[in-house]
Amino acid sequence: MRQTLRKNRLFTGIGRSVLRTMGLALVALFSHQHVSAAPIELKVIDSVDPPWPSIGRVNVAGFRSTAMCTGTLIAPDIVLTAAHCLYNKTTRKPFPIEDLLFMAGVRRDEYSARLEPACTITAAGYEPRQKPRLREVHKDVGIILLKEPSTLPPVPVLSLDEATVLTKDTRFQSAGYRRSRRFLPTVVPACRVMGTAEDSWVTDCASEAGASGGPLLVETPNGLRVAGIMSAKIDAVRSAIVPFLEWQDLLANPRCSGDSAPATPPLRSSLDTDN
Numbered sequence: 001m002r003q004t005l006r007k008n009r010l011f012t013g014i015g016r017s018v019l020r021t022m023g024l025a026l027v028a029l030f031s032h033q034h035v036s037a038a039p040i041e042l043k044v045i046d047s048v049d050p051p052w053p054s055i056g057r058v059n060v061a062g063f064r065s066t067a068m069c070t071g072t073l074i075a076p077d078i079v080l081t082a083a084h085c086l087y088n089k090t091t092r093k094p095f096p097i098e099d100l101l102f103m104a105g106v107r108r109d110e111y112s113a114r115l116e117p118a119c120t121i122t123a124a125g126y127e128p129r130q131k132p133r134l135r136e137v138h139k140d141v142g143i144i145l146l147k148e149p150s151t152l153p154p155v156p157v158l159s160l161d162e163a164t165v166l167t168k169d170t171r172f173q174s175a176g177y178r179r180s181r182r183f184l185p186t187v188v189p190a191c192r193v194m195g196t197a198e199d200s201w202v203t204d205c206a207s208e209a210g211a212s213g214g215p216l217l218v219e220t221p222n223g224l225r226v227a228g229i230m231s232a233k234i235d236a237v238r239s240a241i242v243p244f245l246e247w248q249d250l251l252a253n254p255r256c257s258g259d260s261a262p263a264t265p266p267l268r269s270s271l272d273t274d275n
Contacts, residue, residue, distance in 0.1 A: 042206075045175070045185045046107065051155040051217070051224055053112035055185055056104035057177050058085050058144070058213060060095050067095075070176040070185075070214035071102055072226055074157050076149035078254065079115070080247070081213030082231055083122040083142035084132070092128040094120065102144060104152055108183050113152055117144045119256035124249060132232060138199035140231040141242045145256055157251070158218060158225040158244045165220050166227075168193075172203070172218050174239070176211025176230060186211075194238065200231065201241040207233040216241050 045052055051072075058081050060067040069085035079102050087094055097117055105112030122142040132140065174188040191205035205216065207230055216228030228241035 043187045053105035054152045059101045069212045072215045077146045079144040083126045083140045085213045086120045086142050087128040116147045118147045135198045137240045138246045158227045162220045174205035176214030179209040207239040
């Protein structure tokens with residue numbers, strides 16, 4: 001099957017020079033081409049130093065379902081995660097707001113904050129599917145607006161000016177609460193963008209259930225920044241990332257549509273699913 005090369009609008013506004021520097025070629029996201037599975041370097045984080053208190057679990061604990069993803073506090077009242085983490089994958093309907101809770105900085109039986117949501121908002125055009133489509137991955141981003149601002153230090157999103165530090169050799173940190181270690185965050189410490197496909201990044205940041213919605217972090221002269229959001233595991237080696245430019249409209253003055261939100265019930269146990 002012939003691949004059609006196309007300009008990725010991720011780099012619109014950054015300029016052709018950055019695109020050339022990055023040198024990102026189109027990659028067939030679900031290609032049948034064999035990719036060697038090298039041993040995954042996975043670092044367990046047991047720290048209360050920033051940014052880890054502000055990265056946490058998006059827990060869902062409803063009557064008929066429980067689930068877990070990863071989220072990041074990017075502003076005092078905004079948690080960034082994957083859009084599919086906010087939907088029941090069977091019914092494809094949003095989880096009731098009273099079933100959602102963001103537990104920041106989970107470390108074994110401790111956490112840095114228990115933050116209640118007021119509402120959730122997903123990227124324009126996002127449609128939940130049991131089997132995601134390649135062309136829709138770049139829309140798999142959502143935010144949780146909190147009832148009350150948090151006092152935790154937010155993890156800033158990469159800005160356009162800061163994006164000029166990105167090159168084809170840039171190494172990222174992929175963080176998340178994985179099924180295999182759900183009570184401590186883990187990091188793939190030095191993964192890279194292999195290419196782009198349908199406005200999404202294809203990376204060698206290995207992923208698994210529970211890590212969806214986790215931040216792809218990059219070091220800049222101003223500190224760590226969120227450059228992407230984990231959307232999906234492709235295979236044992238590759239994953240699909242929603243890059244930072246795809247969230248700009250979503251983060252432009254977000255507000256809940258109603259004046260009030262349902263009360264959140266007491267904390268309940270949450271198990272991850274294959275989000």
